[in-house]
Structure formats: structure tokens, C-alpha cells
Amino acid sequence: MTDQPCDPQTALLADLRSGLPASAVVDDPEVVASYAHDMASFCAAGRAAVVVLPRTVEEVQHVMRTATAHRVPVVPQGARSGLSGAANAVEGCVVVSLVKMDRIVEIDPVERIAVVEPGVINAVLSRAVAEHGLNYPPDPSSWEMCTIGGNIGTGSGGLCCVKYGVTAEYVLGLDVVLADGRLLRTGRRTAKGVAGYDLTRLFVGSEGSLGIVVGAVLALRPAPAPQLVLAAEFGTTAAACGAVRAIMAGGHTPSLLELMDRTTVRAVNAHARMGLPESTAALLLCAFDTPEPAADLAAVAALCRAAGASEVVPAETAAESELLLAARRLSLVALEAVKGTTMIDDVCVPRSRLAELLEGVERIAEKHELTIGVCAHAGDGNTHPTVCFDATDEDESRRARASFDEIMALGLALGGTITGEHGVGLLKKEWLARELGETGLEVQRALKATLDPLGILNPGKVL
Amino acid sequence: MTDQPCDPQTALLADLRSGLPASAVVDDPEVVASYAHDMASFCAAGRAAVVVLPRTVEEVQHVMRTATAHRVPVVPQGARSGLSGAANAVEGCVVVSLVKMDRIVEIDPVERIAVVEPGVINAVLSRAVAEHGLNYPPDPSSWEMCTIGGNIGTGSGGLCCVKYGVTAEYVLGLDVVLADGRLLRTGRRTAKGVAGYDLTRLFVGSEGSLGIVVGAVLALRPAPAPQLVLAAEFGTTAAACGAVRAIMAGGHTPSLLELMDRTTVRAVNAHARMGLPESTAALLLCAFDTPEPAADLAAVAALCRAAGASEVVPAETAAESELLLAARRLSLVALEAVKGTTMIDDVCVPRSRLAELLEGVERIAEKHELTIGVCAHAGDGNTHPTVCFDATDEDESRRARASFDEIMALGLALGGTITGEHGVGLLKKEWLARELGETGLEVQRALKATLDPLGILNPGKVL
Structure with missing residues (x-):
């Protein structure tokens, strides 16, 4: 960290820049404003202090360590095609856009897995695995623009779910940068595994409020016959x-x-x-x-x-x-x-x-x-x-x-849920309590506090 | 709670009996000793203080409230067919055997779900759903004797997993009695749902160390053709x-x-x-x-x-x-x-x-x-x-x-995991740290401490 000048905003930017390429830190107010919203109606957005566009896991770790040091909220974003306001900026936050982390690291037809960075577009992955005779089923309507990281954050579904299930069922393991910058590896590359608690599923659908997904091992299927x-x-x-x-x-x-x-x-x-x-x-x-x-x-x-x-x-x-x-x-x-x-x-x-x-x-x-x-x-x-x-x-x-x-x-x-596949975000957080009940909400809050004790990860969303 | 006599064991038994039928509390030493072990080799077992056999959710809640008040460890058990020592008694514990909670509450062919109590035998459920033209795929070798609660606790697999996946993929929702006796309802009855963090999967495979499963909504599939x-x-x-x-x-x-x-x-x-x-x-x-x-x-x-x-x-x-x-x-x-x-x-x-x-x-x-x-x-x-x-x-x-x-x-x-489907229990807990790494272990411990602050749920297992 640099010596801290008086202005907290200047100090935050200086510390962010100390571990990121110049092009990865954007503070032009107009550009920053363009990252304020996802595609939900009726959801307020604050003014972000800065947008960062990391390209590596280490850069994301640097961002989270800096945010922790400065006690500044962080809002992770994919393509901002979400429909619940989960990716909306909050006042004074660091927006972490993962769109530059868009490599498909590996596609393995024997293991039937793909290893990807979070910014990979759903359709790009689908086409890439199709070349290997494989299929990544989750197909939200926004598949031509939405990112796998965003799909994991919201637990996206799609048209195919009635047979093939939702995003969560295709996430075998995750690399997650925690609130304090530690890197957590969850899950596995193998077809089965029950070693310890299932942390993978805890992060899927958590809308960036428990950690930032920086890598994923995804399960694939053989390509189906044309429907x-x-x-x-x-x-x-x-x-x-x-x-x-x-x-x-x-x-x-x-x-x-x-x-x-x-x-x-x-x-x-x-x-x-x-x-x-x-x-x-x-x-x-x-x-x-x-x-x-x-x-x-x-x-x-x-x-x-x-x-x-x-x-x-x-x-x-x-x-x-x-x-x-x-x-x-x-x-x-x-x-x-x-x-x-x-x-x-x-x-x-x-x-x-x-x-x-x-x-x-x-x-x-x-x-x-x-x-x-x-x-x-x-x-x-x-x-x-x-x-x-x-x-x-x-x-x-x-x-x-x-x-x-x-x-x-x-x-x-009617015995249903307020969200099948779009997530809670800002739009439905008042409603979550009604669905979960008191004990459910208490446990969810306790888990959030355990993983994000300072409350800097996408605050005000979900819970 | 009754007035507390001097002897803690007597006091514990008296308090347990105050909310349980007489037949549900067993303290005959020989009978208690017969509940000491699951089927794992090389795993030590302590002497339980008492075995309780609740028949209702409320009775399990009473047991956990009593255990919390007395700071006594609790070991949940199904059929004790496990292979990792997860169900072994620990010294002075209350063994909670769920085998009397064995009702199939509901089988619904339109929703393709079954609602069950934890003590239902896997094979009994399989046969019951087959009568409706349905299939509950997870088929551990012990399926004629093991319970659904035990399957959920260990995250069991079986022969069918290569096509149909493991137990975790068939658990839509759970009723869980927490360490302090609160009842938590997780998940859903619907085909899809992403409201809040996925607590269901956190409990699946947690070997009774985070809560006691007292009910489950399970997904079913249409019966497949004969293989x-x-x-x-x-x-x-x-x-x-x-x-x-x-x-x-x-x-x-x-x-x-x-x-x-x-x-x-x-x-x-x-x-x-x-x-x-x-x-x-x-x-x-x-x-x-x-x-x-x-x-x-x-x-x-x-x-x-x-x-x-x-x-x-x-x-x-x-x-x-x-x-x-x-x-x-x-x-x-x-x-x-x-x-x-x-x-x-x-x-x-x-x-x-x-x-x-x-x-x-x-x-x-x-x-x-x-x-x-x-x-x-x-x-x-x-x-x-x-x-x-x-x-x-x-x-x-x-x-x-x-x-x-x-x-x-x-x-x-070789890039694998120490356990694909049997769980960690006592047998492999020294090994779990090697697989999870330091951060993984820290996060798992933090979650355990959040859900079981007194450390009374199956202590010494998994972590």
C-alpha cells in the first residue's frame, strides 16, 4: 500500500493502481456510470468510485485486499444482463468487471469437463465444446451475451432445464477470491467427490455476496441429438x-x-x-x-x-x-x-x-x-x-x-418460490424473508457474516 | 428442564425423558454399546451416555435443546452401514438414532418428488416409487439396509452414478434440526429455485456435523428401461x-x-x-x-x-x-x-x-x-x-x-479426491486437510463454528 493521502478516494485509486495495470483501473465518471446497472427495472444503483477490469486471479486478490484495507464495498459484474439488480453499483463501490477474464482454459472430452474463467460468454463456451462433440446445457435467454461467471452468480436456468437442470448442476468446482483476498478452491475435477462440506454450491447463486468467482470447473454432456x-x-x-x-x-x-x-x-x-x-x-x-x-x-x-x-x-x-x-x-x-x-x-x-x-x-x-x-x-x-x-x-x-x-x-x-432462475438481487430481497422464514434468514445472515465479516461484498443484495 | 440433580448423567437422562416417550430413551449399557460403531475398520468409538430413538421432529428438537443445555455431544445415526466411522459414538454422547422416523410422507408423480423421513430404507423407497413408475436412482451397495438420512449425511453414490449422479443431486430440500434445536427448512419442492444461498447442499454430505436431517424432499425420475x-x-x-x-x-x-x-x-x-x-x-x-x-x-x-x-x-x-x-x-x-x-x-x-x-x-x-x-x-x-x-x-x-x-x-x-462417495468421518479426517488446503480448511471450520458454536454436533468427525 502507498502512503495514504488525505482523500480516501485518491488513496483507494492509488492503492488499486499499485497492483493493477493502468488500463485495468477506470475512473472516468462517464465510463464508470455506464457500469451502474444490470437489466432489471425498478432497482436503484449508486455511483461507483471506480471500475476495475482484472485479467488475472492475482489482480482480483489485490482488489479484494485493497477493498478490505479501505473498507470499501465491491460489486462483481459479468455482462450485466441480470434481471434482479444484483450487479447494480452501490455508492462509493469498486465495480469488479470480470469480462476480461474470458479464457477457456481447457476442454476435456474424457473427463467431460471444461475449465473456464468467469468472463467467458455462455454461447462462446457452448460453441467451443460442441466442436468436441460435447454440450454445456444451461441456456439462459441471454446466452449470446451473458457470462459463465454471471450464470454461476445467479444460478441461471434456461429452456433446457426440464431435462438437463440448471447451472448449479454443472459446476463441479470453483476458484473463489474471498473478501480478504484469500484464494479458495472448492470442489473437484473428478466425476464424484464428498470430501468436506459442499462449498461449491454455497457460492453458486450467491450473487457475488460471498466471494468472487475467478475460475470454474464445469461438467459437460455428450451432444444430444437435434430436437x-x-x-x-x-x-x-x-x-x-x-x-x-x-x-x-x-x-x-x-x-x-x-x-x-x-x-x-x-x-x-x-x-x-x-x-x-x-x-x-x-x-x-x-x-x-x-x-x-x-x-x-x-x-x-x-x-x-x-x-x-x-x-x-x-x-x-x-x-x-x-x-x-x-x-x-x-x-x-x-x-x-x-x-x-x-x-x-x-x-x-x-x-x-x-x-x-x-x-x-x-x-x-x-x-x-x-x-x-x-x-x-x-x-x-x-x-x-x-x-x-x-x-x-x-x-x-x-x-x-x-x-x-x-x-x-x-x-x-401456491407453494412456489419467488425466483426459479433469475436470483434475488435488489428486486426481491424484501421477499426473500417471506420465503425463507426467520430461521432460514438468520442462518443465511450468519453464513454471510462468516465469509464476509466486514460486509464489503455486494452489500445490500440478496439478504 | 427439571431441577438439576448432582450427577450430570442422571440430569441429562431426566431432561431427555421430560420430552420423549419412555421407550425412546435407552440407557441399558449393553444396548447402548451396540450403537457404538458403523461398519468402518480402524475407527475408535467412545461410550455413549444414552441412545434416543425419536419419532417426531419435535422430539429431535427436544433432544438438541437438551444437549445444548447440557453441553453434551450428539451423534446422529441411520443404519450404521457407513464406511468412515462418521456414525461412531463419542465419549459421553447422546446417540440419536433416526431409524424410527421412517415414514414415506408423499410420492407425487406430477412433481416427481418424494417427501420422506430420514429413517426410510433406500430399498423401501425405491420399491415404493417404482409402484408409481418412478425411480430414485442413488443405489449404494448397502441399499437394502441403509437409510435415506444416512445417504444424505454421507452423500452416497452407487452403481448408477455414471449416468444418474449421486445422492446430492436428488435432494431438493431438507428439514434440519440445528444444534440449538431450531428447525431450519432449506430448499424447495419446485423443480427450480434460487432464493438465497443453497443451504441444502451444505447439509448433504456434512455427516451430521452441522445439523440433524429430519425430513427431505427428493427428486425422482421416470423409471428407466431395464438395463x-x-x-x-x-x-x-x-x-x-x-x-x-x-x-x-x-x-x-x-x-x-x-x-x-x-x-x-x-x-x-x-x-x-x-x-x-x-x-x-x-x-x-x-x-x-x-x-x-x-x-x-x-x-x-x-x-x-x-x-x-x-x-x-x-x-x-x-x-x-x-x-x-x-x-x-x-x-x-x-x-x-x-x-x-x-x-x-x-x-x-x-x-x-x-x-x-x-x-x-x-x-x-x-x-x-x-x-x-x-x-x-x-x-x-x-x-x-x-x-x-x-x-x-x-x-x-x-x-x-x-x-x-x-x-x-x-x-x-493423480488429481483425485480421498472420497468419492463414502465420506470422511473419522477414517480420513487427517487426510482432508491435505485435499482442501489451508484456506479450504479454515473456511470449512468457520462454517462449522457458525452452525454449531458449541461444537456438540458429531464432534471430531470430518474436520
């Missing part, structure tokens, strides 16, 4: 949810089981002229990547018809399948275009309660005179009710926030 | 391990990929006249439960031949498959019969280092003039080198322990 998609139209959401129940109770393992409600279907058509059937109340997309997907789709088609589908259209080619998936992937962008701004909820309920959730969202939309489109990872019971509103209209914004909260309350009442 | 097994004989272990590498690098997903070395094959033949080929150095068993297992087995047979297999025999019927699996399942019992006692190691290495581990074990066996049979979950790199020895022979026992330790050292040197 074939079926689209089924239903006159009511209840009927569509009945089909979801029948498919899952029937022992099927679709690689995707998605639902788009009428609002979403219309928004997608308006946005991209996809020609989806606007008269249906709910469109179900179901896919299989099994050796004989057509046979599986035929079985599911029969279940959909029995559940009341008005139309069932199996794709016959991979291209047709891709078109249907593209429509689904456009949902959030299309809903955003409806009113200019969206609040995307992420309530996950037991599959059997899906219909009650969707009907409840309809009631909430009517009550608040709002447009709320729902797309859902229906096979997981994970819904994204998306409130469309005009952010310049104060009253509409207030109603949007109120409806958002009512949807979370409904999710909890 | 078809292939046996391949190899003249060297290196060739067999080459086949394992080729199978995994080839993108196959066997439901089982096991290896038995010559010592194990001979032991099984001697024990049960199975007629396995004693002239081979290693016997590989590979199975598929895919829609067309015969096609998958044919591909694997070709890989085995290319890797140098002297004989490849695909089973043609489910009955033939079962016979081969029965031989594998007999391995540990058969090896135990060789000399009366065994020490079963549990080293897991990267798949590509499997041959080096097996060859190293051979050298260690020669050096110490011992019989060490190896059966391995080869597809996971998880090996069980099993040292056969005469426990009444002091010198042989000393050599057995020395060889056991050398095998762990070799596993670590």
Missing part, C-alpha cells in the same frame, strides 16, 4: 396446464416444455410476423432430443389432444423446429416492445399449481388494468409473468410494481 | 482403463460402467461360484438402459475389442444381465471373506488417470505383501481398493493401514 418440436394450441390455459401435468405424470422426458400465453403470442407476431395462432389462449411447445423424437412427440400429441388441444402440429424438420423455438426465444423482446418497459417475474410453482398461477396472473392484470404476458418453462413450473408498462407514466409504473409483488405473493401461496 | 449388460475381459488393467476412456470420450452414456480386478473376480468366484473368468486381469461391466440397449452395447463392444479385450460377452436377456450385476454387487462381501476383515477405500480420480491408480494399488499391495482387490465405478473414476487382512495379526493390520494411506496419497497425486 424435434411440437406445437399445441389450447383454448384455455387450464387445458394447456393439464397437458403439462399429463406429460410429466406420463413419465416423458422432453428436452423442452414451454408455454406462451395469448398476450405473448400476439406480441411475438406483432414484433416479428411469426404467424403464430393468435386465437389460442395458450401455445405449448414440447421437444425431444431422444433417438426417436417422432415417436415421443406422437405420444405427447395424444396427451395434448386428450387434454383438449384444438390443434397439434409436430414439426417435421429441424428447420421447422428452429422456427418455433425462435418464436419462443423472442418472447421477452417482443413483450418489451409492447409498452417500452417490462418487469420480468420469475416465479416457480409446483407443476400441478401452474394453472392456478396463470389464472391468478390474469386476474392481477385485469385488476391493475395492465398487460401482463406470460411465457413459462412449463415443465418446471417456472413462469415469467412479464408486466408491460410505460415507465414515463407514474401511475402505470406504480401499478406495475404492485402487480409484480402480487404475483410473487401468489407464487408463495 | 442390458455387457461383460468384457482384458489381459491388463491398462487395457480395460483404455476402454473406459474410449467409451466416455465416444459420447456414450452407459447406465453402469464397472470394473473388477482379478483379485475381486477370484474372491467372488470363491464366495459364490459365479464362474467369472479368473484368467483375466480386469473384467469390465457396461450397461445401457436406453430404448435400444443392444445397439449401444454393440458400439461399446467394438470399443472394448479395439482397446484389447480378449472376450466380449453381451448379455442377451435381463436375467443374464442380473447375474452379472449380482456378481459385481457381491464384490465387497466376497473380499471380506478372503481374510476376515477389509478396509474399503474410496478414492476417485479423473477417468484418464484410472490405469495409473490401479497399477499403483498393485505395487502397494506387493510392497506390503497384502491382498488388495479393486472394484471400481470405472466410468466415474471412483475406485474401492479393498485391503483384505487378518485383524488379529498386528503386523498385517499395521501394513493394511499403511497401504490404505498410500492409496489415498496416490489418489491425491
